[in-house]
Amino acid sequence: MHAVTIRILELADYEPTWHAMQDLTQARDSQTQDEIWLLQHPPVFTQGQAGKAEHLIATGDIPVVQVDRGGQVTYHGPGQLVGYLMIDLKRKKMGARDLVTAIEKAIVATLEELDIEAAPRADAPGVYTQEKKIASLGLRIRNGCSFHGLSLNINMDLSPFLRINPCGYAGMEMAQVNDFIANPDFDHIQQQLLQQLLEKLSYNQHSVTHEPWTSTHG
Secondary structure, X not given: OOEEEEEEEEEOOHHHHHHHHHHHHHHOOOOOOEEEEEEEOOOXXXXXXXXXXXXXXXXXXXXXXXXXXOOOXXXXXXXXXXXXXXXXXXXXXXXXXXXXXXXXXXXXXXXXXXXXXXXXXXXXXXXXXXXXXXXXXXXXXXXXXXXXXXXXXXXXXXXXXXXXXXXXXXXXXXXXXXXOOOOOOHHHHHHHHHHHHXXXXXXXXXXXXXXXXXXXXX
């Protein structure tokens, strides 16, 4: 079964979305279809399991949420494309590293279509262009199933990244598509990334909905 449900969710609050990911992962069984959610978040810092308090420099009025993904602190805000991948890796016979590589390749190919040359780095997860980070990755695997995912900076206010050490790297510079293309088409880039994820993850069937996931178990 190589089918996946795509949820295009527009702007969604972080915490309910995170808890829905947890609930889906907890409730799923071997027959549950994989899901990819594409959305944006209102401004929020998320601190991963390896996160250290000293990387939060001056968070100010932006909330900080301690979460259960890997990695350090990052920022989400409007104009950043977030993709969450709820994938049964056991069923797909993939390891966590295979998933990271597939996501990174999908992001690189999406940017290549926009004539932005980018690549992953061995020493720091994510995708980089001209020594700056344009996309971040943070995943959690539970019972052989993934959740959390990626964020790609498209056309956002990057200044909150200056209030943290992004991903635990002091002075890490961030980039976005808008640095290379004025007023990039968010929906087009979202569609391109989706196509790349479907291809790199070998899904041959997908359905699209704009409804958020809700538990069917009561």
